[in-house]
Amino acid sequence: MKRMVLALLVAAAPLHAAPGDTAAREARHLAARFPGRMAGTPQEDAAARHLADRLTAMGYRPRRERFATSYSFQPAKPAAPVTTSLVSTNIIAERPGTSGKAIIVGAHYDSRTPLGVAEIDRRVGGPDLEGLDDNASGVGVILELAERLARAKPTHSIRFILFGAEEIGLKGAHEIVRRMTPAEQRATLLMINIDSIVTGDRLYVHAGPKMALKSPAGPAARDRALAIAARLGITAATNPGRNPEYPRGTGCCSDQEAFDAGGISAINMEATNWDLGDKDGYQQTARRPAFPMGFSWHLADIDRGDHLEPALTPGRVDDRARDAVRILNQLLTEIAVTPAP
Numbered sequence: 001m002k003r004m005v006l007a008l009l010v011a012a013a014p015l016h017a018a019p020g021d022t023a024a025r026e027a028r029h030l031a032a033r034f035p036g037r038m039a040g041t042p043q044e045d046a047a048a049r050h051l052a053d054r055l056t057a058m059g060y061r062p063r064r065e066r067f068a069t070s071y072s073f074q075p076a077k078p079a080a081p082v083t084t085s086l087v088s089t090n091i092i093a094e095r096p097g098t099s100g101k102a103i104i105v106g107a108h109y110d111s112r113t114p115l116g117v118a119e120i121d122r123r124v125g126g127p128d129l130e131g132l133d134d135n136a137s138g139v140g141v142i143l144e145l146a147e148r149l150a151r152a153k154p155t156h157s158i159r160f161i162l163f164g165a166e167e168i169g170l171k172g173a174h175e176i177v178r179r180m181t182p183a184e185q186r187a188t189l190l191m192i193n194i195d196s197i198v199t200g201d202r203l204y205v206h207a208g209p210k211m212a213l214k215s216p217a218g219p220a221a222r223d224r225a226l227a228i229a230a231r232l233g234i235t236a237a238t239n240p241g242r243n244p245e246y247p248r249g250t251g252c253c254s255d256q257e258a259f260d261a262g263g264i265s266a267i268n269m270e271a272t273n274w275d276l277g278d279k280d281g282y283q284q285t286a287r288r289p290a291f292p293m294g295f296s297w298h299l300a301d302i303d304r305g306d307h308l309e310p311a312l313t314p315g316r317v318d319d320r321a322r323d324a325v326r327i328l329n330q331l332l333t334e335i336a337v338t339p340a341p
């Protein structure tokens with residue numbers, strides 16, 4: 001009996017922890033303990049089991065959904081590209097609601113796979129890549145949101161998804177969309193994605209560009225997230241649209257795209273700097289010795305804790321984890337737990 005009371009106290013403790021604590025701790029843990037989480041490798045599988053265990057410990061019954069996929073690898077030229085087949089895993093955990101509708105919150109947990117020998121030579125991706133920014137940072141936020149909502153009784157179901165194989169073409173997200181029935185797709189009100197929130201100079205929220213033309217749901221959720229940020233005193237913005245290929249208020253290039261393409265309204269939270277370089281969101285910060293390319297994405301020697309943490313503003317990992325958790329926890333509360341009728 002005493003033991004049970006103690007167990008309850010321990011289980012309840014994280015709710016009193018400061019926002020961002022769990023997210024930052026889980027991000028650092030995933031990055032440092034599970035480097036080289038490349039799609040289809042034993043390291044990706046070990047990370048998937050670890051993340052499912054974390055969700056189980058919070059009281060969820062996560063499903064690990066395996067799927068077959070492939071990518072193209074470029075050997076030394078003039079050899080032709082080689083198609084490599086593999087099996088990856090999505091992890092899904094849910095707080096069931098009462099309305100029959102659902103909101104998906106997701107982040108990819110795999111790290112970059114080198115897509116050719118040239119990338120291996122440049123240390124792009126590979127077994128040493130920690131991926132603290134891309135995307136242990138997003139996974140940490142998902143785990144803390146799941147922890148905070150573990151006892152919530154939401155109106156709309158909140159489905160947490162950790163995607164595999166994002167780095168070889170959003171394969172995990174496409175598989176989720178492909179396996180949905182048309183009725184399930186219609187019942188999915190919104191997809192919220194989180195990818196790479198540490199290295200970039202500023203926090204951004206964008207809406208998926210395709211669905212933004214057809215439905216107000218994505219832009220409305222984006223604007224609501226930005227209004228929450230403003231109310232909480234957190235600096236966040238949306239793509240100002242200085243590059244005509246990336247219209248104002250929209251963004252791209254992570255798992256939300258699979259949902260946007262599949263007819264589901266989506267938003268993405270990321271950190272980068274849309275005022276730099278080609279103004280396409282691909283330059284995260286000013287070029288300087290610690291960031292010769294102006295980004296950390298996929299670089300085994302840059303996107304790692306012992307490089308990023310001293311190179312960035314002190315406390316950056318903790319600050320971003322806290323900001324993202326505060327914004328998204330409030331957004332989920334407003335749109336899924338207690339939405340206006």
Ligand SMILES: [Zn+2]
Binds near residue numbers: 135166195254
């Ligand atoms: Zn990513």
